[in-house]
Amino acid sequence: FERLEGNDPNALIGLPLIQLIRMLNNEGVHIP
Numbered sequence: 001f002e003r004l005e006g007n008d009p010n011a012l013i014g015l016p017l018i019q020l021i022r023m024l025n026n027e028g029v030h031i032p
Contacts, residue, residue, distance in 0.1 A: 024030075
């Protein structure tokens with residue numbers, strides 16, 4: 001995936017996390 005600027009570990013973790021949440025939402029699992 002495209003890397004966000006800087007060496008922010010949150011950026012490294014955040015992108016896959018967003019993809020995971022989208023995947024779960026598509027399966028009908030809603031995360032508050």
